[in-house]
Amino acid sequence: MTTMTTTTDAPVLTATGVTMRFGGLTAVRTVDLTVHHDEIVGLIGPNGAGKTTFFNCLTGLYRPTEGTVTYRDTVLPPKPHLVTRAGIARTFQNIRLFANMTVLENVLVGRHTRTREGLLSALLRSPRFHRAEAASTQRAMELLDFTGLAPKADHLARNLPYGEQRKLEIARALASDPGLLLLDEPTAGMNPQETRATEALVRAIREQGTAVLVIEHDMRFIFNLCDRVAVLVQGEKLVEGTSDTVQADERVIAAYLGTPFEGAPGQEELAEVEAAEAEAAHAEEDR
Numbered sequence: 001m002t003t004m005t006t007t008t009d010a011p012v013l014t015a016t017g018v019t020m021r022f023g024g025l026t027a028v029r030t031v032d033l034t035v036h037h038d039e040i041v042g043l044i045g046p047n048g049a050g051k052t053t054f055f056n057c058l059t060g061l062y063r064p065t066e067g068t069v070t071y072r073d074t075v076l077p078p079k080p081h082l083v084t085r086a087g088i089a090r091t092f093q094n095i096r097l098f099a100n101m102t103v104l105e106n107v108l109v110g111r112h113t114r115t116r117e118g119l120l121s122a123l124l125r126s127p128r129f130h131r132a133e134a135a136s137t138q139r140a141m142e143l144l145d146f147t148g149l150a151p152k153a154d155h156l157a158r159n160l161p162y163g164e165q166r167k168l169e170i171a172r173a174l175a176s177d178p179g180l181l182l183l184d185e186p187t188a189g190m191n192p193q194e195t196r197a198t199e200a201l202v203r204a205i206r207e208q209g210t211a212v213l214v215i216e217h218d219m220r221f222i223f224n225l226c227d228r229v230a231v232l233v234q235g236e237k238l239v240e241g242t243s244d245t246v247q248a249d250e251r252v253i254a255a256y257l258g259t260p261f262e263g264a265p266g267q268e269e270l271a272e273v274e275a276a277e278a279e280a281a282h283a284e285e286d287r
């Protein structure tokens with residue numbers, strides 16, 4: 001298991017020079033990013049900008065071609081289970097629940113990295129195993145309460161409406177008691193009411209002591225919620241700053257937000273951005 005020394009003011013996440021190449025394509029290029037324990041940080045950018053690839057580097061699904069990822073004071077090995085155990089949990093862009101398991105069981109699955117009981121103890125169904133199981137169930141129920149899903153604990157995950165399935169993914173991720181939660185498009189497919197509820201949930205998660213890094217295309221969600229926003233374009237961090245700074249940045253408007261503003265970039269600059277997006281779209285088609 002990874003050992004770590006925890007200091008209160010160290011960032012929970014420090015990504016340094018993270019680069020990910022797939023053959024000739026550099027999906028993420030020397031990206032630095034920090035997240036502190038009390039922050040909600042947004043990661044935005046056009047389709048194909050490298051946001052999910054960056055998440056995959058942070059969570060050990062990909063071994064970055066270059067760079068390091070540090071959780072508090074520990075450099076993380078690129079292994080998902082070690083990253084989870086260290087304190088980083090995530091949700092995915094496409095819902096990944098166990099459809100035929102109950103809501104409670106799905107959260108219990110997320111608890112396993114925090115359960116120390118070995119196989120032998122489980123097979124013998126020792127008193128220690130029963131105590132651990134009861135504690136896990138209690139924690140899972142607390143999380144279902146927290147996310148508003150407790151009344152549906154016994155329902156099959158596949159029978160939940162879409163917005164609740166997304167909430168369940170968050171509850172399951174929280175079951176590993178993370179210090180940092182990564183959310184990949186948590187409001188995709190949600191109606192405005194569900195989106196506002198998710199906003200409140202993310203704030204509550206931060207208030208409970210878990211920092212959040214969130215990828216989202218809903219700009220109202222991002223700018224309402226985030227203390228800081230980083231913008232990726234073609235794999236590179238274009239701008240990072242407060243919501244106000246990022247919204248007003250001409251390069252971000254040109255490359256992503258696309259809202260007309262005074263002193264808009266010239267045709268040449270816009271053509272460059274369109275070409276960049278077309279290139280990213282071709283790369284996607286070629287996958």
Ligand SMILES: Nc1ncnc2c1ncn2[C@@H]1O[C@H](COP(=O)(O)OP(=O)(O)OP(=O)(O)O)[C@@H](O)[C@H]1O
Pocket residue numbers: 022025027045046047048049050051052053054280283284287
């Ligand atoms: N496993 C892979 N192999 C090859 N290329 C990949 C792989 N994963 C991603 N890419 C490419 O890397 C680039 C970044 O993709 P990524 O999915 O990270 O973008 P994104 O910003 O998350 O996009 P979206 O907002 O559409 O989810 C794209 O050009 C994509 O085609």
